[in-house]
Amino acid sequence: MRVPVRQLADFADFLQAKNFKQMQLVEIKEYEVKDSIESLIADCKPHLSMDDIDRIIKAFNLAYERIGGLKWVDGEKILNHSIEVARIAFKEIGLGAESVISALLHNLKDPSLPEGTLPKNLEKDFGVTVIDIMEGLTKINAINTENIALHSENFRRLLLALSGDVRVILLKIADQLRDMRALEKRTMEEQLRIARETNYLYAPIAHRLGLYAVKTELEDIALKYLHPEDYNYIVKKLEETDVQRHNFVAKFVKPIEEKLRQRGFDFEMKARTKSIHSLWNKIRNKKVDFEDVYDIFAIRVILNSKPEEEKSDCWQVYSIVTEEYQPNPDRLRDWISIPKSNGYESLHTTVMGPEGKWVEVQIRTQRMDEVAEKGFAAHWKYKGGKGSQELDHWLATIREILENPELNPVDFIDDFKRNIYEDEIFVFTPKGDLKKLPAGSTMLDFAYEIHSDLGDHCTGGKVNGRMVTIRQKLKNGDSISIETNNNQKPKLDWLDFVATSKAKSRIKSSINEEKSRLAQLGKETLIRKCKNWKIDFNDDLIRTLLKHFKIKLAQDLYAKIAEGEIDPLSVKVLLAKEEEKVSPKDQLQEFFSSETIEEFSFGGKDDFLVIDNNLNNVNYKLAKCCQPIFGDEIFGFVTIKEGIKIHRKNCPNANQMFERYPYRVIKAKWQSTQNRNSFQATLHISGTNDMGLISKISHVISKDVGVQMRSINVNNDEGAFDGTLRLLVNDLEHLEFVIHKLKNIKGVISVIRSIT
Numbered sequence: 001m002r003v004p005v006r007q008l009a010d011f012a013d014f015l016q017a018k019n020f021k022q023m024q025l026v027e028i029k030e031y032e033v034k035d036s037i038e039s040l041i042a043d044c045k046p047h048l049s050m051d052d053i054d055r056i057i058k059a060f061n062l063a064y065e066r067i068g069g070l071k072w073v074d075g076e077k078i079l080n081h082s083i084e085v086a087r088i089a090f091k092e093i094g095l096g097a098e099s100v101i102s103a104l105l106h107n108l109k110d111p112s113l114p115e116g117t118l119p120k121n122l123e124k125d126f127g128v129t130v131i132d133i134m135e136g137l138t139k140i141n142a143i144n145t146e147n148i149a150l151h152s153e154n155f156r157r158l159l160l161a162l163s164g165d166v167r168v169i170l171l172k173i174a175d176q177l178r179d180m181r182a183l184e185k186r187t188m189e190e191q192l193r194i195a196r197e198t199n200y201l202y203a204p205i206a207h208r209l210g211l212y213a214v215k216t217e218l219e220d221i222a223l224k225y226l227h228p229e230d231y232n233y234i235v236k237k238l239e240e241t242d243v244q245r246h247n248f249v250a251k252f253v254k255p256i257e258e259k260l261r262q263r264g265f266d267f268e269m270k271a272r273t274k275s276i277h278s279l280w281n282k283i284r285n286k287k288v289d290f291e292d293v294y295d296i297f298a299i300r301v302i303l304n305s306k307p308e309e310e311k312s313d314c315w316q317v318y319s320i321v322t323e324e325y326q327p328n329p330d331r332l333r334d335w336i337s338i339p340k341s342n343g344y345e346s347l348h349t350t351v352m353g354p355e356g357k358w359v360e361v362q363i364r365t366q367r368m369d370e371v372a373e374k375g376f377a378a379h380w381k382y383k384g385g386k387g388s389q390e391l392d393h394w395l396a397t398i399r400e401i402l403e404n405p406e407l408n409p410v411d412f413i414d415d416f417k418r419n420i421y422e423d424e425i426f427v428f429t430p431k432g433d434l435k436k437l438p439a440g441s442t443m444l445d446f447a448y449e450i451h452s453d454l455g456d457h458c459t460g461g462k463v464n465g466r467m468v469t470i471r472q473k474l475k476n477g478d479s480i481s482i483e484t485n486n487n488q489k490p491k492l493d494w495l496d497f498v499a500t501s502k503a504k505s506r507i508k509s510s511i512n513e514e515k516s517r518l519a520q521l522g523k524e525t526l527i528r529k530c531k532n533w534k535i536d537f538n539d540d541l542i543r544t545l546l547k548h549f550k551i552k553l554a555q556d557l558y559a560k561i562a563e564g565e566i567d568p569l570s571v572k573v574l575l576a577k578e579e580e581k582v583s584p585k586d587q588l589q590e591f592f593s594s595e596t597i598e599e600f601s602f603g604g605k606d607d608f609l610v611i612d613n614n615l616n617n618v619n620y621k622l623a624k625c626c627q628p629i630f631g632d633e634i635f636g637f638v639t640i641k642e643g644i645k646i647h648r649k650n651c652p653n654a655n656q657m658f659e660r661y662p663y664r665v666i667k668a669k670w671q672s673t674q675n676r677n678s679f680q681a682t683l684h685i686s687g688t689n690d691m692g693l694i695s696k697i698s699h700v701i702s703k704d705v706g707v708q709m710r711s712i713n714v715n716n717d718e719g720a721f722d723g724t725l726r727l728l729v730n731d732l733e734h735l736e737f738v739i740h741k742l743k744n745i746k747g748v749i750s751v752i753r754s755i756t
Helices: 005-017 031-044 050-067 078-093 097-109 122-126 128-141 153-163 166-181 188-208 212-226 228-240 242-262 276-286 307-324 366-374 387-402 409-421 443-450 452-456 492-496 501-533 539-549 554-563 568-575 584-588 654-660 693-705 732-743
Strands: 267-273 297-303 347-352 358-365 424-428 434-438 458-463 466-468 480-484 601-603 608-612 620-622 634-638 644-648 665-671 679-688 708-717 720-729 748-753
Touching: 031 050, 031 078, 031 097, 050 078, 050 097, 050 122, 078 097, 078 166, 078 212, 097 122, 097 128, 097 166, 122 128, 128 166, 166 188, 166 212, 188 212, 212 228, 212 276, 212 366, 228 242, 228 276, 242 267, 242 297, 242 307, 297 307, 297 366, 307 347, 307 358, 307 366, 358 366, 434 443, 443 452, 443 458, 443 480, 443 501, 452 458, 452 501, 492 501, 501 554, 501 568, 539 554, 539 568, 608 634, 644 654, 679 693, 679 732, 693 708, 693 720, 693 732, 720 732, 732 748
Parallel strands: 297 358, 608 665, 620 644
Antiparallel strands: 267 297, 347 358, 424 434, 458 466, 458 480, 601 608, 634 644, 634 665, 679 720, 679 748, 708 720
């Protein structure tokens, strides 16, 4: 835009009256460049000192001297881009002289430009702050965001720039907005890349910093290129309904304007149409048509109030609006008493307007409106505002999360974006301090918000005096106290219910720290065992183990060894070239001392453990789950505390033991001795309920066979007989003889040995 001649003349008169010698612009040949820089200076002059104006002109002169004739590949003059970024930073975001100077000079550091572009005395001429901001912009511009999901570490680097000066990120947003406005000059591939980058990174950050006007424009332009059909559909619908909306607004505001004037308010009223991106989101998420979106626009009342009367004036206007139109009590939003964490202040209500249509009314002062449009940058113009403290708190939280070396940037991007756009809740500590959290936050999120250690040891707490678990979701106004236990440690399932990025980051970090400790312990154990087994510990060995146990990372393998989920002996068995050659005697050396092993008997070339039928070895016992008797096919299983248990091969637990603990399974056989012992066996008998059947069974067992009966349980049901016998027999042959005799009893249908 051309600066009016009268405006420039006024500026010159002002300088002359102050006897101030202004630095002159260099002779500019390009009309477009001359027009742009004069417009920028005209915008700055009412708000900046003469010294600042001088420094801005000096910065431009330097930039013009160095890059005035250079263009980018698309033909655009580089200096024009710099001036436009400076104008957006000053006029639309509200930044000051240092930011304007940095914007004018930042392209001097473009690595694609000729060497020697940047003068050595730059810091002396413009100060260290300008140099720092330019350095930050250079780092951000060097980041490759072509595929942000795959190169998400770049996002982390981007946000770490906030650790220096927040003006770096604000200037980058101005730079991005300028690029988006000129997107039609780019190739289709570049359009899609820049639009995705904006949608994923810069629009959410602009939202969090309170730059609502900038955020809205960024989102709308991104939608235009990412979803052109949807964008054009909504634009067309808005144009078709423009007259209808205008008439409705005029009818709605007329009685309110009259009452406000009668009460003596200095105000402005305007209708604000919902952004195209917001309408698109609502249509998509609610699955409704354009005509079904009731809050397409909102009425904004902007008051010119004294600072000490802002709140009372806003509430008086609220009273006037709700006297005229019926409010929806569930839609009242009071961000005046408790502003949003990005500094946003406004009073929102939804009322029933003419024709039975719901209308949102936003009530705020001029100061609040400027803060709403320009976010934290606008706070710097109002002393005593809370914006800078809120910004400092947010940046501190971001830095704390990003400094976590275990952070997964992909997860953080998703959490960051989700946290930014979610509504907030406000809760209180026991001392009455106010804390802001995203909607959906839990007791555990609150604990981590207070302190990381408090979150790590949190076991629950009280909400409004009532005991709750760590999973309890919090609501607005809750008063919360935390209960802790030093034995409590973060668990993986905590990630399923926490809502904040800070909580998720700390939980993952704590879990990874514990896993790293266990992994180191497990690795040391495996190295020591391999040395004892005379097996080389190398990468091939680890790859073999990872494949066998179906584990992706070596750290997870070591941790499982330390936790006992993988027994080192199973590794030895796996690595043996021929597993069958590992003898029971070799296996038992891992579990028993040499003296104890000498008490065992082995058959063949130590190929199997010998179990005699007098059961005189105290280091093994018969398993109760399957009750083996002499003559059964058996195996031994090494337990942790009870020595070796002898099982039948058809034991119901055999498959599980062979699959999960093959290294604990010992080949075993019976060996007869002169001494005889008795073995317990259980039989199930069924038949018809003939008179005296139990007596016949008892007679066969005691008289004909000479077997000792331990117990008998009988169930008679409508002529059917079902019973369980527990007997003591000498061996398998003896038991089979008993079964044969019982089957010959009249009325007995079946006799079966119990597996358990």
